[in-house]
Amino acid sequence: GAGVSQSPRYKVAKRGQDVALRCDPISGHVSLFWYQQALGQGPEFLTYFQNEAQLDKSGLPSDRFFAERPEGSVSTLKIQRTQQEDSAVYLCASSHAQGGGLNNEQFFGPGTRLTVL
Amino acid sequence: EDQVTQSPEALRLQEGESSSLNCSYTVSGLRGLFWYRQDPGKGPEFLFTLYSAGEEKEKERLKATLTKKESFLHITAPKPEDSATYLCAVQGYGNNRLAFGKGNQVVVIP
Numbered sequence: 001g002a003g004v005s006q007s008p009r010y011k012v013a014k015r016g017q018d019v020a021l022r023c024d025p026i027s028g029h030v031s032l033f034w035y036q037q038a039l040g041q042g043p044e045f046l047t048y049f050q051n052e053a054q055l056d057k058s059g060l061p062s063d064r065f066f067a068e069r070p071e072g073s074v075s076t077l078k079i080q081r082t083q084q085e086d087s088a089v090y091l092c093a094s095s096h097a098q099g100g101g102l103n104n105e106q107f108f109g110p111g112t113r114l115t116v117l
Numbered sequence: 118e119d120q121v122t123q124s125p126e127a128l129r130l131q132e133g134e135s136s137s138l139n140c141s142y143t144v145s146g147l148r149g150l151f152w153y154r155q156d157p158g159k160g161p162e163f164l165f166t167l168y169s170a171g172e173e174k175e176k177e178r179l180k181a182t183l184t185k186k187e188s189f190l191h192i193t194a195p196k197p198e199d200s201a202t203y204l205c206a207v208q209g210y211g212n213n214r215l216a217f218g219k220g221n222q223v224v225v226i227p
Contacts (some may be wrong), residue, residue: 004160040202042121042217043161056212091160095125095213104149104208106215108160 002026004109006092013082016030021077021112023092031095032075033106034067036088042102043091049075089113119144119209130195130225138190138221140205145173150188151215152181153204174198195225 005024013019025032031050035043036059045059051072060067064082067077079086089111097104125214130136144224149168153161165174167183174181180191180197190203202222206215 016160035215040219042206042219044160045216048213050213054215059214093160104213105151105163105166107163108153110158110160112138 004092004094004107006090006109006112008112009110010113012117014117015083016081016082018078018100019082019114021079021090021114023075023077023109025073025075025092026096029094029096029107030072030095031106032069033093033095034075034077035091035093036050036061037111038088039089046077046090079114082114084116087114087116100110119207119216121205121207121218123203123221124221125203125221127222128224130223132196132225132227133141133194135191135193135195136224138192138203138205140188140190140218141186142188142205142207142214144207144209146210148208148210150183151206151208152179152188152190155204155205155220161174164203174204190221192223195223197225197227199223200225 005033034046
């Protein structure tokens with residue numbers, strides 16, 4: 001496909017369960033980002049990859065959150081022992097740019113809506 | 118810390134009634150300011166990037182402008198299909214993340 005895809009689109013988890021959210025970026029995009037969006041709020045940064053290297057994970061809210069991109073393409077965001085406050089939409093974005101310069105627009109996927117009961 | 122404040126939070130317009138959305142920002146060195154459109158249940162859709170004060174960009178009924186402290190998104194003669202939440206974000210030098218505002222929720226009434 002031409003755009004960023006995410007799966008599953010919806011996930012319901014019981015409190016304490018582990019979940020894994022997948023992101024397929026636009027082919028050839030070097031940079032990949034994860035954001036968390038609460039209802040009625042703008043997206044909040046979680047973590048950033050350049051190829052397979054996780055260069056910034058300062059936005060991850062706790063050590064229960066873990067992200068990986070082992071081959072520099074598909075990425076997985078894992079949340080262990082989910083809590084009710086983890087309920088949100090998790091957005092993935094990719095960008096062609098490696099860092100500075102133009103063409104650093106980030107293109108977003110449709111998101112995964114996580115509900116923790 | 119990069120910060121973005123958008124106003125008004127919500128706006129109801131009659132079809133054809135032009136208006137402007139405001140995005141005020143603070144950033145330690147602006148690499149870029151971005152406008153996105155977000156429809157319910159969907160991810161943000163990229164609209165514009167602005168890089169320096171004085172820059173303007175247009176797309177159909179939308180026009181984005183930038184100063185050193187704020188950006189405006191002007192909606193000219195809006196149609197019902199322009200109803201959406203418009204998100205503003207900044208990217209500062211030294212990091213690659215986007216810092217978003219809460220958005221401007223726009224409803225255009227036929």
